[in-house]
Amino acid sequence: MPTYDYECDACGHTFELFQAMSDPVKRKCPECKKSKLRRLFGTGAAIVFKGSGFYQTDYRSESYKKGAEKAKKAAESKKKSSDKSSKSGPGESSSNKSD
Numbered sequence: 647m648p649t650y651d652y653e654c655d656a657c658g659h660t661f662e663l664f665q666a667m668s669d670p671v672k673r674k675c676p677e678c679k680k681s682k683l684r685r686l687f688g689t690g691a692a693i694v695f696k697g698s699g700f701y702q703t704d705y706r707s708e709s710y711k712k713g714a715e716k717a718k719k720a721a722e723s724k725k726k727s728s729d730k731s732s733k734s735g736p737g738e739s740s741s742n743k744s745d
């Protein structure tokens with residue numbers, strides 16, 4: 647049975663509830679008795695933590711991406727220049743010139 651996190655929009659009360667997936671969504675807040683409950687997906691608190699974690703890894707991955715891009719560009723230009731030199735190396739016009 648999955649655990650659902652509920653949050654009350656009226657009083658901000660949050661709690662976990664074991665529920666079957668087929669169970670109806672709870673509406674009434676046990677704290678303020680208002681029907682202002684919202685069911686959060688998965689474990690709500692964990693998602694919040696994960697969210698801020700995502701930002702952190704995002705920042706890190708951006709600088710990492712930049713570095714990777716630089717490396718990629720360097721590798722690409724290297725590849726390009728070596729491509730060029732190998733292309734212009736054996737020229738077509740010099741094949742019959744010794745005759």
Ligand SMILES: [Zn+2]
Pocket residue numbers: 654655656657658659675676677678679680682
């Ligand atoms: Zn409430």
